[in-house]
Amino acid sequence: MTSSRYAFILAGGVGSRLCLLSERRAKPAVPFGGKYRIIDFTLSNCVNSGIYDIGVLTQYRPTSLNQHIGTGRPWDLDRSRGGVQILQPSLGSVESDWYQGTGDAIYRNLMHLRRRRTEQVLVLSGDHVYEMDYNVLYAFHYAKQAAVTVAVTEVPEESISSFGIIETDRAGRVVGFEEKPRQARSRLASMGIYLFDHPSLHRWLMEDAACPDSKHDFGKDVLPRLVARGESVYAYRFQHYWQDVGTLDSYYQANRAFLSDQPPLDLSNPDWVIHTQSADRPPVRIEHGAHAERSLIANGCRVAGRVTRSVLFPGVTVPRGAVVRDSIVMHDTVVGRDAVVDQAIVDKQVEIGDGAVVGSGEGSTANRSCPDHLMSGLTLVGKGAQIPEGITIGRNARIGAFVTEVDFTGDVPSGGVVDGPESMH
Numbered sequence: 001m002t003s004s005r006y007a008f009i010l011a012g013g014v015g016s017r018l019c020l021l022s023e024r025r026a027k028p029a030v031p032f033g034g035k036y037r038i039i040d041f042t043l044s045n046c047v048n049s050g051i052y053d054i055g056v057l058t059q060y061r062p063t064s065l066n067q068h069i070g071t072g073r074p075w076d077l078d079r080s081r082g083g084v085q086i087l088q089p090s091l092g093s094v095e096s097d098w099y100q101g102t103g104d105a106i107y108r109n110l111m112h113l114r115r116r117r118t119e120q121v122l123v124l125s126g127d128h129v130y131e132m133d134y135n136v137l138y139a140f141h142y143a144k145q146a147a148v149t150v151a152v153t154e155v156p157e158e159s160i161s162s163f164g165i166i167e168t169d170r171a172g173r174v175v176g177f178e179e180k181p182r183q184a185r186s187r188l189a190s191m192g193i194y195l196f197d198h199p200s201l202h203r204w205l206m207e208d209a210a211c212p213d214s215k216h217d218f219g220k221d222v223l224p225r226l227v228a229r230g231e232s233v234y235a236y237r238f239q240h241y242w243q244d245v246g247t248l249d250s251y252y253q254a255n256r257a258f259l260s261d262q263p264p265l266d267l268s269n270p271d272w273v274i275h276t277q278s279a280d281r282p283p284v285r286i287e288h289g290a291h292a293e294r295s296l297i298a299n300g301c302r303v304a305g306r307v308t309r310s311v312l313f314p315g316v317t318v319p320r321g322a323v324v325r326d327s328i329v330m331h332d333t334v335v336g337r338d339a340v341v342d343q344a345i346v347d348k349q350v351e352i353g354d355g356a357v358v359g360s361g362e363g364s365t366a367n368r369s370c371p372d373h374l375m376s377g378l379t380l381v382g383k384g385a386q387i388p389e390g391i392t393i394g395r396n397a398r399i400g401a402f403v404t405e406v407d408f409t410g411d412v413p414s415g416g417v418v419d420g421p422e423s424m425h
Helices: 016-022 039-048 063-069 102-107 134-144 157-162 198-209 218-228 248-257
Strands: 006-010 053-057 083-087 120-125 128-130 148-154 164-168 174-179 188-197 233-237 242-244 291-293 306-308 323-325 340-342 344-346 357-360 379-381 392-394
Touching: 006 039, 006 102, 016 248, 016 379, 039 053, 039 063, 039 120, 039 128, 063 083, 102 120, 102 198, 102 218, 120 134, 120 198, 128 188, 134 148, 134 188, 134 233, 148 218, 164 233, 174 218, 174 233, 188 198, 188 218, 198 218, 218 233, 242 248, 248 344, 340 344, 344 357, 357 379, 379 392
Parallel strands: 006 053, 006 120, 053 083, 148 233, 291 306, 306 323, 323 340, 340 357, 344 379, 357 392
Antiparallel strands: 120 188, 128 242, 148 188, 164 174, 164 188
16 A cells, blocks of 8 residues: 555634634634635645645634535545545543644644554645645655755745744755744744654654643744754745735735736636635626626626625625725625725625715724724624614724624724624624
8 A cells, every 4th residue: 555645734723813704713714715715725735736635623613614624525525535534622531622732733633644654744724825736845855855844935024923933054954943033033934834754743742742831832832842953854935925814904915916917826727726615606697887897706796886896705795876895795795775885894694784884984093892903994894794774884893793783873983893792702
């Protein structure tokens, strides 16, 4: 029996910086780009690279992610041998049943490799947007005779405090690894993509599990420890588009990047299809007098108003007189007549009343309940919210999931909050 390739996808992140978008779903399950979920990019990279044996590690609010992946059919992963397996923390007698960190999550699932003849183990993150042929990573790993290879990308100086930063020598060997430093001599950031030799990974995670002062995390503990003692750790430089969509601003900008004449990834490339779970919907309907430009509009949408520089997910309705501008509007949202949606992120199944304005005024007042996440002028509307007719909602406002008209006392100022009885904030 020949050696097979196996990948773990870490998909359990809380994603608190995505605010309302990830309060009811895991970050990898957040909708992206008009028809996808964020995890579709990593899953599609695997199958496009010939990796058909995948374990998806979930933890935080996994329901929508589990439903999305299902049997794995859209990715050709519904197989009797290999395929995709959802790996959730199992309830047991240990002190805490939750995964303690990324290293602990893999450690607790090493048993899934026992019957597999896999010489290397690929560990991936489920919450990044990129296209990578992992065969190139494997080739680099073999050429360097590395025990572990970390994929890295160059990030701007102002972003280094958000990533694990890596220093290398001229041969590409890692000589320094620091998690989220304030300042660093390097701008090479770990992409959360690790290729381990299987025996080494097993030995290192056993060792880490026995370490009482460890957070059991690859970036915080395992990799810095390996680098410090001179293990064979190499950095593979990835030169193409890669985006961590972990904040509202990065999520918004990444979606909008696909509206340009030269999008960062070619989603229509027949040689590298991004697969997803798609519901059967009728074609897009553009009615007489409608205006749509520089937008992604998915199946099932009906547009009679104006849509500019926006992303509409399946089933969105924009009637005559309504305007959707510079916005991301998710599945089955209904925009009212003469309503305006401007520079907003609107979650699924929202009802916007006639004549309402979502996103108005100046954007200098940060949101009062999540000022760190909602401060750049975006307006955020949670799933299933019902927005009354004629109301005006300011910038950096947060409208909670499933709020109804009775939860509003009038217009919502910039930085304001409307939360209903189902609020999780």
